[in-house]
Amino acid sequence: MKEYILKKERIFHFLSLALIAGSMFIKQPLEKVIILVTGILGLLLLSVLKKQKIMVIIYLVLLIAAGVFYYLMSTGQLNF
Secondary structure, eight states, rough: HHHHHHHHHHHHHHHHHHHHHGGGOSSSSSHHHHHHHHHHHHHHHHHHHHHHHHHHHHHHHHHHHHHHHHHHHHHTOOOO
């Protein structure tokens, strides 16, 4: 499975970025965060498989930021 994902790396990378970009156009906060986190997890998976430590750290920070973003949107402190 690892070899297959690494062979098709560009496709998975593109789909993950498309999910992240698509999350900007969704109005519901829960749906927005689910799609955003799915895209970030896809990029995180690729970075782990390629053993890129710096990128893993960056994507983990982005996951935490997405959680904070969802919390602020769900409590009404942040409106889009």
